[in-house]
Amino acid sequence: MPTITFRQPDGAELRVDAPVGTSVMKSAVGADVPGILAECGGQAMCATCHVYVTDDRALPPVSDEEDEMLDCASAPRTGHSRLSCQLVVDEDMDGLTVLVAGEGP
Amino acid sequence: MTVADVVVVGAGQAGIGVAAALREQGFAGRVTVVGREEHAPYERPPLSKSYLGATPVDERHLGLRAGGWYADRGIVLRLGEEVREIDRTAAVVVLGSGDRLPYDHLVLATGTRARTLPIEGGDLDGVVVLRGLDDARLLRRHLDRARTVLAVGAGFIGLEVAAAAHQRGVRPVVLDVASRVMERAVTSTTSRFFADAHRAQGTDLRLRTGVGALRGRHGLVTSAVTTDGAEIQADLVVVAVGVVPDTALARAAGLRTDDGVVVDAHLRTSDPAISAVGDCARFPEPVSGRSARLESVQAATDHARCVAARLAGRPEPYAAVPWFWTHQGPLKLQIAGLGGDLDREVVRGDPAQGRFSVFGFRDGRLATVESVGRPADHVAARRLLAAGAGPTPDQAADPAVDLKALAAVAP
Ligand SMILES: Cc1cc2nc3c(=O)[nH]c(=O)nc-3n(C[C@H](O)[C@H](O)[C@H](O)COP(=O)(O)OP(=O)(O)OC[C@H]3O[C@@H](n4cnc5c(N)ncnc54)[C@H](O)[C@@H]3O)c2cc1C
Ligand code: FES
Numbered sequence: 001m002p003t004i005t006f007r008q009p010d011g012a013e014l015r016v017d018a019p020v021g022t023s024v025m026k027s028a029v030g031a032d033v034p035g036i037l038a039e040c041g042g043q044a045m046c047a048t049c050h051v052y053v054t055d056d057r058a059l060p061p062v063s064d065e066e067d068e069m070l071d072c073a074s075a076p077r078t079g080h081s082r083l084s085c086q087l088v089v090d091e092d093m094d095g096l097t098v099l100v101a102g103e104g105p
Numbered sequence: 106m107t108v109a110d111v112v113v114v115g116a117g118q119a120g121i122g123v124a125a126a127l128r129e130q131g132f133a134g135r136v137t138v139v140g141r142e143e144h145a146p147y148e149r150p151p152l153s154k155s156y157l158g159a160t161p162v163d164e165r166h167l168g169l170r171a172g173g174w175y176a177d178r179g180i181v182l183r184l185g186e187e188v189r190e191i192d193r194t195a196a197v198v199v200l201g202s203g204d205r206l207p208y209d210h211l212v213l214a215t216g217t218r219a220r221t222l223p224i225e226g227g228d229l230d231g232v233v234v235l236r237g238l239d240d241a242r243l244l245r246r247h248l249d250r251a252r253t254v255l256a257v258g259a260g261f262i263g264l265e266v267a268a269a270a271h272q273r274g275v276r277p278v279v280l281d282v283a284s285r286v287m288e289r290a291v292t293s294t295t296s297r298f299f300a301d302a303h304r305a306q307g308t309d310l311r312l313r314t315g316v317g318a319l320r321g322r323h324g325l326v327t328s329a330v331t332t333d334g335a336e337i338q339a340d341l342v343v344v345a346v347g348v349v350p351d352t353a354l355a356r357a358a359g360l361r362t363d364d365g366v367v368v369d370a371h372l373r374t375s376d377p378a379i380s381a382v383g384d385c386a387r388f389p390e391p392v393s394g395r396s397a398r399l400e401s402v403q404a405a406t407d408h409a410r411c412v413a414a415r416l417a418g419r420p421e422p423y424a425a426v427p428w429f430w431t432h433q434g435p436l437k438l439q440i441a442g443l444g445g446d447l448d449r450e451v452v453r454g455d456p457a458q459g460r461f462s463v464f465g466f467r468d469g470r471l472a473t474v475e476s477v478g479r480p481a482d483h484v485a486a487r488r489l490l491a492a493g494a495g496p497t498p499d500q501a502a503d504p505a506v507d508l509k510a511l512a513a514v515a516p
Contacts, residue, residue: 022166030171032129041148041402045430045439047484065437072484 002094006033006051009102018089024098025049025085035100042085047073050101052080057096059087075101108416109134112198112208114188114354116140118149118402119383120214121169122409124180130417136180137206139198143185144238145172150402152241153262154432157248157269167238191358193376210416213355213366213374213381214409217348217400222257226319231326232342235262247341251275255329255339257316259286261431263345264299267308268434278309278337280316280329290429292444292463295475298456302436309337350385350398363387365398370422372412380415382408391424392490393443393472401429426490428483439483442473442490451501454479462486464501471495481509488512 004018006028018027028036028049037048044065050073053059059082062070066086070077084098111127113120116138124136140146147167155162175182183200190199197205219234221227231251233244244266248254254270256263259281267277281288285296286303304310315332319342329337352362361367361375365387372380372388383405390397407425414421429440436459447465454461460478464471464486470493474486485508489495492512500506 019171021163026166026171030174032125039403039406040430041150043150043430043432045437045480047480068478068480072481 002089002091002096004028004089004093005095005097006031006036007097007099008034009100013097018093020089020091022089023085024051024087024089024093024096025083027089028084028100033100035102036084038085040085044069044083044086047083049084050075051082051084052078052099052101053082053087053096054080054099055096057092062086073101108209110207110209111136111212111416112206112210113138113212113214114198115214115216115351115383115385116142116146116182116184117214117216117383117405118169119216119405119409120212121146122406123212123214123382123413124175124178125170126410126413127416128178128180130413130419132413132417134209137183138180139183139186139188139200139206141185141187142237142239145184146170146182147238148402149237152238153235153265154269156241157245157266157273159272159274161245164238188354191354191379193358193378196378209378211379212412213379213385214383214405215351215354216384217350219344219348220346222316222319222344222346224316224318226321226326227344229319229321229326229342230324231321231340232319232344234344235266236348244341244343248273248275251341253278253337253339254341254343255280255337256343256345257281257329258345258347259283259288259300259310259312260345260347261287261290263343264303264433265431266343266345267303268306268432268436271306271308272434275341276307276309277303278311278339279303280311280314280331280337282313282315282332284313286310286312290444291438291440291475292447292450292465292473294450294452294456294461294463295438295477298459298461298477299433299436299438302459303433306434348384348400350387352385355381355385371415371420372408372423380412382412388423390427390443391422392426392493393467395443397427397443399427399429401427403428424491426487428487437477439476439480440473441476441483441486442471444473444475447472449498451498453482453501453504464496464498466498471501485509485512 016031040046187201219236355366366381449466462476462482465473476483
């Protein structure tokens, strides 16, 4: 099973098993990763699952709805911003590190 | 008395939310969640949306938490078990199996049940409600062979099902006795926008129309006879006429109920050793100042956090801003605050472009914001409502006023 590392703004890290096919957000919630509130349960409706992905491996493109919600996230949006609920885990994500952006709106 | 033993009745969004929030708050006592359904606890919102659509979400991804999560946190899940009785004198709940679970604190998270239609033909095969996973499975099986689905009720569930059916190539018909869609929940501007959009997609939407009877052949539904005498051919009927809070246990135990289990500003029932959360709770809603019962993921999770904080020794009155979303095919609506009895409505943006927000005011104060295609308005609205601040109607109408900036300076 792929593992994903969630790094907090203070540098603390949590390595999490992420089953293929679930979202990066779900794997975070399942491991109680702080700062991933996921208030809407993954419907791209709350932006409380905002992460920064600096790793330059190929990820699916940002959809329109993800794009709109990212503009509303409480932590600043950068070129690395993603909604972790919109990232579906695949084998290629093994070893990915994402930075938790902080609490939502 | 310190609380060492928490029992939660109901393993839905709110019940599991309580267990999760208790552990997050550092609660070290025993936590037991009893749930009537056999399924591992799951999310309901996708059941009327992506689970029914053309590319259905996999059931395994509906889970609220992964399998090992509960045991890892010492949360005892008793699934497929029902709490039959609360013995308040002894402070125990009695399960269907006869087991008795003692509690220091009991949390009722029993949710709601779907209303059914007490009409002729209401028990035909192909007539379904949608509340839980079993209902959704049955509905999906019927959708696989259906040509026309009739949704009785143009509320969120009826319209979501219609949109999902459309995506699958099943023709939707929607009936409602009300004069507009989502009548109880949204303003007329938003109602009109959604009605037009559904019709433009090909949904046969008939308002001010009820169902008098359902007809069938070989036990399977084939048509509905409306209250105005028309006959609508449909081989699948989804009854989406609202829910009733599951208050049976509370009532039998002598707790105060009134279309919901009545709780105070700390979500305590009339017995201080028992709280109620989520869809079944009627609580003093802090933003509107009214007594409300909300059917939303937001209320379920925020109620859960409030009760867990109290049980962990950090009591705070409930203060969350209500919010809600619905997806109807390509259409998305986000709502912050509570509508009803508005004395002024201001539209920002352009419904004709599919991007607008309706700002509703009550007694001169911002009460609700409905946003379509304008998520930034929604997020700003939640902050403004939380701060009890808000734009004036003129500011809301003025596109030059930056709501985000207004929200940022709100006290
Ligand atoms: C199809 C559908 C779509 C929805 N879409 C949205 C949406 O888009 N956005 C949104 O915000 N909300 C939505 N909701 C509402 C949201 O799912 C509910 O508000 C939320 O599930 C409420 O959680 P709850 O725990 O209070 O109740 P429930 O999730 O109903 O859970 C209650 C549980 O308690 C169990 N129970 C009851 N009595 C007993 C007993 N005596 N013993 C043991 N177990 C018992 C029940 O079997 C049930 O499993 C939707 C709901 C449905 C049904
Ligand atoms: S969980 Fe709400 S936007 Fe991702």
